[in-house]
Amino acid sequence: MPSDVLARLTEQLGDRVDTSPASLDAARADKSGFAADTAPLAVVHAASVADVQAVMRIATDTGTPVVPRGAGTGLAGGANAGGGEIALSLRGMTRILEVRPDDLLAVVEPGILNADLNDALAPHGLWWAPDPASRAISTVGGNIATGAGGLLCAKYGVVRDAVLALDVVLADGRLIHVGHRSVKGVTGLDLTSLFIGSEGTLGVVVGATLKLRRLVPGQSHTIAAVFPQGVRAAAEASAAVTAAGIQPAIMELMDAASLAAVHAMLGLDAPSAGAAQLTVQTDGPAAAAEADAVAEILRSAGGEVAVSHDPAEGERLLRIRRSMHPAIETLGTALIEDVSVPRSALPAMFDEIARVEREYGIVIPTVAHAGDGNLHPNFVFEGDEVPDRIWAAADDLFRAALRLGGTLTGEHGIGLLKRRWLADELGDDQWRLQRDIKGVFDPQGILNPGKVFA
Numbered sequence: 001m002p003s004d005v006l007a008r009l010t011e012q013l014g015d016r017v018d019t020s021p022a023s024l025d026a027a028r029a030d031k032s033g034f035a036a037d038t039a040p041l042a043v044v045h046a047a048s049v050a051d052v053q054a055v056m057r058i059a060t061d062t063g064t065p066v067v068p069r070g071a072g073t074g075l076a077g078g079a080n081a082g083g084g085e086i087a088l089s090l091r092g093m094t095r096i097l098e099v100r101p102d103d104l105l106a107v108v109e110p111g112i113l114n115a116d117l118n119d120a121l122a123p124h125g126l127w128w129a130p131d132p133a134s135r136a137i138s139t140v141g142g143n144i145a146t147g148a149g150g151l152l153c154a155k156y157g158v159v160r161d162a163v164l165a166l167d168v169v170l171a172d173g174r175l176i177h178v179g180h181r182s183v184k185g186v187t188g189l190d191l192t193s194l195f196i197g198s199e200g201t202l203g204v205v206v207g208a209t210l211k212l213r214r215l216v217p218g219q220s221h222t223i224a225a226v227f228p229q230g231v232r233a234a235a236e237a238s239a240a241v242t243a244a245g246i247q248p249a250i251m252e253l254m255d256a257a258s259l260a261a262v263h264a265m266l267g268l269d270a271p272s273a274g275a276a277q278l279t280v281q282t283d284g285p286a287a288a289a290e291a292d293a294v295a296e297i298l299r300s301a302g303g304e305v306a307v308s309h310d311p312a313e314g315e316r317l318l319r320i321r322r323s324m325h326p327a328i329e330t331l332g333t334a335l336i337e338d339v340s341v342p343r344s345a346l347p348a349m350f351d352e353i354a355r356v357e358r359e360y361g362i363v364i365p366t367v368a369h370a371g372d373g374n375l376h377p378n379f380v381f382e383g384d385e386v387p388d389r390i391w392a393a394a395d396d397l398f399r400a401a402l403r404l405g406g407t408l409t410g411e412h413g414i415g416l417l418k419r420r421w422l423a424d425e426l427g428d429d430q431w432r433l434q435r436d437i438k439g440v441f442d443p444q445g446i447l448n449p450g451k452v453f454a
Contacts, residue, residue, distance in 0.1 A: 002041050002084065005062050009042060009086070012054045018043040027067075027087035030074040031134075031325075032417060033333055033384075036082030040067070043087040049167070049175060049206045055088050056204065057173035065449045068200035070111065070142030073134045075336050076415025078146065078199045078451050085449075088204065090141050096120055097207070104212045105164060105181060110141025110205050126212045129156035132411070133322050141205050147197030149411035151250045151321070154371025156213070158411065160196045167207030168195055171442045181209055194437075199413050200448040202441040216284055220249070221291035222314030223280040225303030231255040231276040231366070232354075235347040237301035238278055238370035242343050244297055246290055250281040251371035252321045255350070258365035258378070261327040262320050278303065278370065279317055324367050328378045331365075335379040335386055335417070337394060339401035340410035343373040352400035353377055360393040374410035375401075399424070414452045422452065 009017045018024075023043045029035035041064070046052045059066045067081035069089050081087035093109035096117070100106070101124050108117060114135040118127050130143055131150035138148070144166070149158040156162075165179025179185070179192035195202055227234040234253050241251065254262070254277045263271055271277070278298065282290040288309070295305045308314055328334045341349045346368065353375075357364050368375040377397060379390045398408055398421050408418050408425050423431040435453050439445075 005058065005064050005086075006042060008058045008062070009044060009055070012058070013044060013051060016045045016047060016051060018045060026072065027069060027081045027089075030072045030077060030079050032075045032077045032336065032415070034077045034080065034416065036080045038083035040081035040083070040085045040087045043089055045089050045092050047092050049169065052088065052090070052169045052204050052206050053173045053175060055086060056169055056171060059086060059446050060172045060444065063444060063446065065446045066204075067448050068145070068204045070139035070145070071113070071137055073138045073142065074146060074415065075338070075412045076146070076409070076417045078413050078415030078448070079142075080416065090204070090206070091139065093206065099124055099126070101126060103181065104214070106210050106212055108140055108208055108210060110139060110144070110208065112140050114138055114140060114143065121212065122215065125215050127215055128210050129162050129213055130159045131156075133325065140208060140210070144196055144205055144208060145199050146413035147411060149369065149372070149374060151252060151318070151369065153411075154251060154369065155247050155249045160193055162211045163192060163196060163208055164211050165209035166192050166195055166205055168203040169206050170203050171444065171447050175206070176203075179209065197413065199415060199452050201438055201452055202447065204447075218283065218285055218287055219309060220281050220283040220311055220314055221287045222308045222317050223291055223295050223298065223305060224308070224317050225278045225280070225298040225305045226271070227276045227278065227301075227303050228272055228274070229302055230274050231350050232347050233302055234276040234278045235350050235368070235370065237298050237303055239344055239346055240297050240301055241280070241294055242371070244293070246293055248280045248290065248294060248371060249283040250279070250318065251369070252279045252318075253277070253368040253370040254279075254321060254324070255366045257363050258324055258328070258367050259320075261331060261365060262323045265327040265330055266320070266323060268320075279321055281314060281318065321367065324376075328365060328380065332380045332382050333384065335381070335390060335394060336412075337377045337379065337397070338374070338409045338412035339377070339398060339406055340372070340374040341401055341404045341406035343371075345404040345406065346370060346373050346375075348404055349375060349401060349406070352404070353397065356393050356397050356400070359396070360389060362390070362393060364393075364397075369410075372410070373406070395421070416451060419452055419454050
C-alpha cells in the first residue's frame with residue numbers, strides 16, 4: 001500500500017522524503033511541457049549513495065516504481081513521475097569527489113550542474129566538454145542519462161565520449177562500478193556505454209568518472225553569416241565547411257522563423273525576411289587561420305559574413321542561439337524535437353521540413369547543430385494538448401529523417417514523447433533485444449516505467 005511505502009521511506013530517510021504539494025507537482029513535468037496526469041507518491045531528495053540504495057531496496061521489496069530525476073530540464077518527458085511512483089531526486093548530490101589534472105579526470109556526483117563543474121575545473125586548467133544549451137541549469141547525471149550533446153560536440157564529442165566510468169545503483173539496491181580510470185580498457189562488455197543514454201531504465205547513476213580536457217590558451221574567433229537566400233543555402237554552406245576538412249568548435253544554424261523569434265525576444269532589430277544565420281566559432285592555436293578559411297567558404301556560398309576576434313562579442317552572438325528555447329516559448333506551447341541526419345543530408349532535411357510545413361499548414365522554427373547534422377524542429381501550438389495535426393506532422397518529419405539515414409534523437413532521448421517510433425528505427429529484432437536487456441537489469445520493471453521501451 002502507498003501508506004506502507006511512505007512509512008518505510010520516512011523511517012529510513014526522514015525529512016528527505018518530501019510530500020509537499022509543490023514538490024510533487026514539480027516532479028510531474030520537465031521542460032518538454034508535458035506532465036504526468038497525477039502526482040507521484042513522494043519525492044526523495046537523496047543526499048548520498050546510501051540514500052539511493054535505501055530507496056531502491058524499498059522499491060524492490062514493495063514493487064514500487066522509481067523515476068530518477070536531476071534538474072528536470074529534459075525535453076522528452078523522460079523524468080516525469082506520476083501516480084504511485086517515487087521521484088528520486090539526485091539534485092542534492094553535487095560533490096566533486098576528486099580532480100586529477102595529471103590523469104585528466106574528475107570523479108563527481110550526478111547532481112552537479114555542468115556550468116558549476118567547469119567553474120570548479122577552470123583553476124586546474126581543465127574543462128569537461130559536453131555543452132548542452134541548458135549547461136547553466138542541467139546536471140551531469142541528467143546529461144549522462146540522456147546521452148546529451150550540445151553546441152561543442154561536433155569537435156569535442158558527446159557525453160559518451162567524455163565518461164570513463166560510472167557508479168550505478170541497480171534496481172535491487174546493489175552498487176556496481178563499471179568502466180575504468182585508464183584511457184584504455186576493453187575488459188568485458190562496455191556497460192558504461194550501455195548505461196549512458198539509458199534514461200534511468202537500467203539503474204541509477206550515483207557517480208561518474210569524467211574524461212577532461214586541458215584549457216588551451218588562445219583566443220576564439222566567431223563568424224556570423226546571414227543568408228538572405230534562406231535556410232537551404234545556409235545548410236549547404238555548413239556542409240561545404242565540413243567537406244573542406246575544417247573542424248570548428250561550434251557551427252550553429254538558425255532558420256528564418258527561429259531567428260526572428262529570438263531577435264524579438266531579445267529586443268534586437270528584426271532580421272531580413274526569410275534570412276537564415278550560421279554562427280561558427282573556431283578555437284585553439286589555429287583559430288585565426290581557420291576563421292579566415294571558414295569566412296571565405298561562407299562568402300563563396302552567398303553569405304553576408306562578419307568575423308569577430310573579440311571573445312565578448314562572440315559570446316553575444318552565441319547568446320542568440322542559446323536563447324532559442326525561451327524565444328519559442330513566447331510563441332505558444334512547443335513540441336521541441338531532435339532528429340539527426342548525416343551532415344551531407346542537412347540541406348535535404350531542411351527541404352523535408354519545408355515540405356511538412358506546406359502540407360500541414362504550419363511553421364516549424366528549426367535550429368541545427370550544423371557541425372554534426374542534429375536538428376531541433378519546434379512544433380508550436382496553442383493549449384496543453386498536442387493536436388492530432390501536429391503529431392501527424394511530427395510523424396512525417398521523423399520518418400523523413402529515417403529515410404535520409406538519420407535517427408529519431410541525437411541528444412534529447414526517447415522518454416515518453418518518442419517511444420511510439422522506437423521500433424520503427426530499431427527494427428523488431430533489435431527492439432525486442434533491447435527490451436530483454438532492460439529485463440536483465442530491472443526484472444520487476446520498476447525503473448522509470450513507461451519510458452523508452454513501453
